[in-house]
Amino acid sequence: MNQQPVARLHNSQYTGIYCKNLVNHTWFIIQLKKKVRYMSNQHILSILKNKIKTIDNGDHAIHVVGPIKLPVELDGETVTFQWYSWLRRDIQKSESVEELITELNNVHYAEFQQSSVLVYGDFEQEEEVLIRMHSICHTGDIFGSQRCDCGFQLKQSMRMIIANGAGALFYLANHEGRGIGLFSKAMAYLLQEEGLDTVDANLELGFAEDARDYSEAIHVLKLLRQAPVSIITNNPRKVEAMRAAGMNIVSRVPLWGESSVHNEKYLSTKVARSGHFERELAVK
Numbered sequence: 283m284n285q286q287p288v289a290r291l292h293n294s295q296y297t298g299i300y301c302k303n304l305v306n307h308t309w310f311i312i313q314l315k316k317k318v319r320y321m322s323n324q325h326i327l328s329i330l331k332n333k334i335k336t337i338d339n340g341d342h343a344i345h346v347v348g349p350i351k352l353p354v355e356l357d358g359e360t361v362t363f364q365w366y367s368w369l370r371r372d373i374q375k376s377e378s379v380e381e382l383i384t385e386l387n388n389v390h391y392a393e394f395q396q397s398s399v400l401v402y403g404d405f406e407q408e409e410e411v412l413i414r415m416h417s418i419c420h421t422g423d424i425f426g427s428q429r430c431d432c433g434f435q436l437k438q439s440m441r442m443i444i445a446n447g448a449g450a451l452f453y454l455a456n457h458e459g460r461g462i463g464l465f466s467k468a469m470a471y472l473l474q475e476e477g478l479d480t481v482d483a484n485l486e487l488g489f490a491e492d493a494r495d496y497s498e499a500i501h502v503l504k505l506l507r508q509a510p511v512s513i514i515t516n517n518p519r520k521v522e523a524m525r526a527a528g529m530n531i532v533s534r535v536p537l538w539g540e541s542s543v544h545n546e547k548y549l550s551t552k553v554a555r556s557g558h559f560e561r562e563l564a565v566k
């Protein structure tokens with residue numbers, strides 16, 4: 283019988299070579315994975331980096347992401363806006379866009395609201411543009427509550443901007459209940475059900491009548507456009523705030539909806555106590 287020569291390895295030799303190969307192989311896979319991850323990170327970064335602008339305000343930064351194409355259904359038609367969102371971060375140390383992106387999943391941003399702006403047409407260059415600084419209203423904008431005119435104003439200002447050919451709708455997420463927050467607004471509603479008006483309800487709860495701040499939105503507006511704008515509002519304080527922040531407001535365009543049994547008191551209190559312009563007054 284022919285005996286085939288068998289090359290035998292001692293166990294230890296065999297295990298040694300096997301381990302060496304395994305180590306080489308594992309090292310190779312790890313390096314490959316690292317490289318793929320690095321390349322994919324670089325790719326992801328290159329997609330996002332060009333779409334993020336940072337406004338450095340010394341103690342805080344405002345990161346603005348966009349434009350992002352947003353087709354919106356309005357009155358049975360699809361209208362395309364360019365959407366931007368922004369994030370304010372207090373600055374401990376200056377932070378690169380890469381660091382911001384890498385950290386995104388460590389911070390629970392869904393717990394905090396972020397604001398938006400919907401831009402229509404050539405907002406930067408067009409001579410006459412309309413803007414709306416819209417304060418978030420969970421009940422009016424989302425549920426269609428008739429206790430206020432917010433839902434109507436939101437949609438109507440979009441229509442007005444489209445009809446004008448260019449403009450921007452700022453949706454200000456930290457303005458709920460004129461700055462008191464949703465939970466407090468719910469309590470203000472309960473007090474209103476007992477006869478208090480909107481102003482007294484806020485005051486009784488220990489808040490200012492109107493605690494809104496427009497500075498962040500104004501920074502973002504200035505990033506998107508330097509030239510003068512017209513503002514859609516019935517609220518002279520918005521106009522004053524914008525002018526005080528150095529915005530050139532050429533005119534104000536009013537925005538009144540229908541009054542009903544549900545919002546009558548709310549609308550009349552705006553004029554009687556919050557200084558809103560009356561419906562009849564000419565545009566200023």
Ligand SMILES: Nc1nc2c(ncn2[C@@H]2O[C@H](COP(=O)(O)OP(=O)(O)OP(=O)(O)O)[C@@H](O)[C@H]2O)c(=O)[nH]1
Nearest residue numbers: 417418419430457458459460470480484515516517
């Ligand atoms: N505190 C409080 N806030 C309310 C009430 N009803 C609506 N709001 C909030 O009021 C804000 C809208 O502000 P308004 O005073 O209606 O209008 P404005 O923004 O000052 O003025 P316009 O530009 O003319 O609309 C939204 O944030 C709503 O959530 C209410 O009864 N109490």
